Amino acid sequence: MATKSTRRYAEAGRRTAEAQRQIQEKSAKGGTGKAAKGAKAARTGAAAKRAMQPAGRKYPEPPLPRQHQRKPGIEQELEPRPQFEAPGYRGSGKLEGKVALITGGDSGIGRAVAVLYAREGAHVAIVYLDEDQDAEETRRVVEAEGARALLIPGDVSNSEFCRYAVEQTLEAFDRLDILVNNAAFQESADSIEQISDEQWDLTFRTNIYGYFYMARAALPHLSPGSVILNTGSVTAIEGSSHLLDYSATKGAIHTFTKSLAQSVLDRGIRVNCVAPGPVWTPLNPSDAEPARVARFGSSVPMARPAQPEEVAPAFVFLASAVDASYITGEVLPVLGGETVSA
Numbered sequence: 001m002a003t004k005s006t007r008r009y010a011e012a013g014r015r016t017a018e019a020q021r022q023i024q025e026k027s028a029k030g031g032t033g034k035a036a037k038g039a040k041a042a043r044t045g046a047a048a049k050r051a052m053q054p055a056g057r058k059y060p061e062p063p064l065p066r067q068h069q070r071k072p073g074i075e076q077e078l079e080p081r082p083q084f085e086a087p088g089y090r091g092s093g094k095l096e097g098k099v100a101l102i103t104g105g106d107s108g109i110g111r112a113v114a115v116l117y118a119r120e121g122a123h124v125a126i127v128y129l130d131e132d133q134d135a136e137e138t139r140r141v142v143e144a145e146g147a148r149a150l151l152i153p154g155d156v157s158n159s160e161f162c163r164y165a166v167e168q169t170l171e172a173f174d175r176l177d178i179l180v181n182n183a184a185f186q187e188s189a190d191s192i193e194q195i196s197d198e199q200w201d202l203t204f205r206t207n208i209y210g211y212f213y214m215a216r217a218a219l220p221h222l223s224p225g226s227v228i229l230n231t232g233s234v235t236a237i238e239g240s241s242h243l244l245d246y247s248a249t250k251g252a253i254h255t256f257t258k259s260l261a262q263s264v265l266d267r268g269i270r271v272n273c274v275a276p277g278p279v280w281t282p283l284n285p286s287d288a289e290p291a292r293v294a295r296f297g298s299s300v301p302m303a304r305p306a307q308p309e310e311v312a313p314a315f316v317f318l319a320s321a322v323d324a325s326y327i328t329g330e331v332l333p334v335l336g337g338e339t340v341s342a
Helices: 004-030 033-047 108-119 132-144 159-173 197-221 234-238 244-263 290-294 308-319
Strands: 099-103 123-128 149-153 178-181 227-231 270-276 331-334
Touching: 004 149, 004 159, 004 197, 099 108, 099 159, 099 197, 108 123, 108 132, 108 178, 108 308, 123 132, 123 159, 132 149, 149 159, 159 197, 178 197, 178 308, 197 227, 197 244, 227 244, 227 308, 234 244, 234 270, 244 270, 244 331, 270 308, 308 331
Parallel strands: 099 123, 099 178, 123 149, 178 227, 227 270, 270 331
Antiparallel strands: none
C-alpha cells in the first residue's frame, strides 16, 4: 500500500518529468540545427563502415529508425527495443545476498545492471522518476531471476527523497551493500547562449547533486566491503559541443568518484565509475531529433551504439569483491573502440 510519503515523492517525480518536457519544448523552438549538422558530418564516413558485432549475437546498427520521444523517454516505445537480458551471461553468485540501490534503474543501463545483479544473487531497489511502465517491466525481469525488487518513484535532485529512498531500501531488505548512481538528464543545445538557467540547474541537480545526495544518504548504512558506482560518460573525457551542461556534470562525476574514493577508503568502501560511449537508451531519442537518432553511435570505431547489456557487466565487475577488491577511484571507459584516456 502506498504511504503518504510514497505518494508525495512520486508526485514530485511527475512534476520534474513535466519540467524536463518543458525544457525540451523550449529547446526545440530554439533548434539544434548546428549540433545536428556537426554530428551528421562527423558520422558521414563512419556510416559507411560495417559495424563490429560480437560472435553469435547481432546488435542493431545505424541507420536506426528515425524517432523522437517526449522526456524522460519510455523504453517500451523505442524501436528497436534496447537489449538488456544478456542471455549469454551466466551468473556465478558474485553478489549473493547483497542489496543494491540503482537510480535510473527502470530502463537503459540501469535496467541491464539490475538484471545482471539479480542474476548474480543480489536483491534490487529501483529508483526512477515517473516511468511506471518501464519500472514494472524491470521489476518483472528482476523477479524472474529469482531476486526481490523494490520500486521507488521520485526525484533524486531532492536530498530528502534520497534519504527516503535509502530508508525504504533498508526497511525492505534490512541492508544496503551497493549504490549505483545512474539517473541522468540530457538536453542538446547549439551554443551556451541557448542553455537556459532552468536547463542548467536541472541538469546539474539531477546528474551531480543527485549522486552526491544519494551517496551521502547511503554512506552511514554501508559496511566495509560495500561499493558505490557512478555512471560517467565519454563526454566527460572528450567534451561535447552540443552537450555543454551534460558534459560538465559528467566531468564532475568523474572527479567526485576519485575524491569520494579517497574519502571513504579507511571505511573499507570502494568507489568507482563506468564511463560509457553511445548506448541505445531512452535518454537519446528523448533528446536528439530523428535524423541524429538514425545515425546514433555511427561515429565510434565499432560503428554502432552499445546495447545496455554490453555495458552492464562492467558494473558487475566493479561491484564484485571477487573481481575488483583492489580497484577504487577508477573510471572505466566502455567506448566502442575509442582510445582515449579517462
